[in-house]
Amino acid sequence: MKFRHGKENEYEKITLQEIAKKLDLSPTTVSRAISGNGRIGSETKDKVFQFIKENQYVPNIIEKTEKKSKNICVLLPGEEGHAQLPYFQEILLSVYDCFSARNYGVLLVKTTTTNIQELKSLVEQQKIDGAVFTRTMEGDMAIRYLEKQKVPFVVIGSWPDKQVIQVDFDQEGGCKDLTSVLFRMNIKKIACVCGDAGHIVTQSRLKGIRAAFREAGVPMEEDLLYTGAVYPSIVEKDVAELLKKDVECLLCLDDNICMSVLNALNKNRVKIPQDIKVVSCYGGRLLANSYPPVTCLEFDIKEIGGVASKKLLDAINGKADYNKIILGYNVLIKDSTM
Template structure:
């Protein structure tokens, strides 16, 4: 055995600090290539040799360095998580939860996460990470129509998974069942004797906007409520438009305002309160997405809860299957909760 440099170590406490693949190869009388194959689990060597190496590295508590591990496995052991550069501060709770889920899941696979800023305006960081071979795969955190990021990735051999359904064959994705959740919310509200609704939605280029719209319409139809197209407002995220929309809705004396996300709901509630409109006495209010942004409001807001951390973690699970050469399939997550609170009572 090669002696440990630490003379003060107790017998039996020898560590791998001074061991390299070269040193292990010499100790066992094997080639460096054979040892690398045994450690990585790849390459054609006998099972007895593989076991011999495994027993030895366990005995010395050997842990390969990140560089050695990467070289042995022909991997970087990094995945990229793409965030849009044009995301707003209000969107951070969602992206933060996704990031935590991705990082925790990646850790379970002994992978690190490289955050990358890229969107339709700029993909230089993404191109650099791929060109310099810094990552083994990617998670795309936002799914939009005509995505420059996704179009770029289609031409690359690198595995990637989109959070959100891009409605396109051949693209791996993980998404919440937004359509069913929105439908179930509408059915629950109608069952509470609400009949007249207005819908406020965000960017219609986001696929999630379309899914939630479909669920809204389906819920009304299933309960026999006529759809008033004049009370459906999309792209309400733009500038001062929301105030005008809410004013129009109030003039139509609806029972309930349905907002597609927490940001729109938060801003709608603030406008209602400053206008002297009482929620839920004068009008009910609902959000299709529950987050920390709505946490401390009075009244508390009826909303749909999705576990964004779990969404991110499932994205990693699908991606790792693809990276490891296993069968990888897209997933629709059906777990959600209807949070019925004060704003609809």
């Protein structure tokens, strides 16, 4: 194993054997301390990692051997409770089915916009051949990091760089059609309840909604656009404010937000659809048994997981295809807007 340190493109290389010599340890001991394999005392491990940290050494992943680890990792949201949402679990199972059938192990990693330490650890120990992103966010550190380390990856979602392998649903087109359906039902005063504005999917869905407003010649009231609804307590507060504004419809940007909206309306004894309509830009398993059934967009999550897996397998085998794949959707009209 080789290590490097110094400024970008001006790395000084050092071998594991040289590190062992500097620490007066055997190369085997240093190797085991770094990999975590074998029985090595905590004092020795601390000594090795302290030396590596002080000298800013990192494994030279770019020069790793051609031997495959036969593992990939799936990146899940690190925010509390998000990784357990059915959407991410369904993607995970779809990716697992695809890769396990080809004798790959599937590892799980949680990341946030500011913390990718678990991912770095896997890459530096050469434990993965590639990665699947289950979402995309502005300024995603993990994407930049894997690009720099030349580790193959695919994103389920959209990304501005065309040199990133991408598979997404037609979020913009779907949300435009869904909103246009509401206008055709003569529903005009629509409020949007959105999650994190830094999520690319939120931006894509809002873009489609705005396009529908423009096409219908209906002004979109910015004071009816609520972002940051990432927890039920925030959604409950937003709903209370919107009820005072006499909106006709609450357009939720995902199923998790929609469930919180339904609960808040029920708590306030607001009847759906008699008093207010409710719509979701995604109607996954979380809304499958909601009452009343919610008008929504339907996406095939198993399909997108399978397509993303195939794209990643091709990239791992040196056949990367950077043509973005856009999958379709269905608009389902249900009782919540009748």
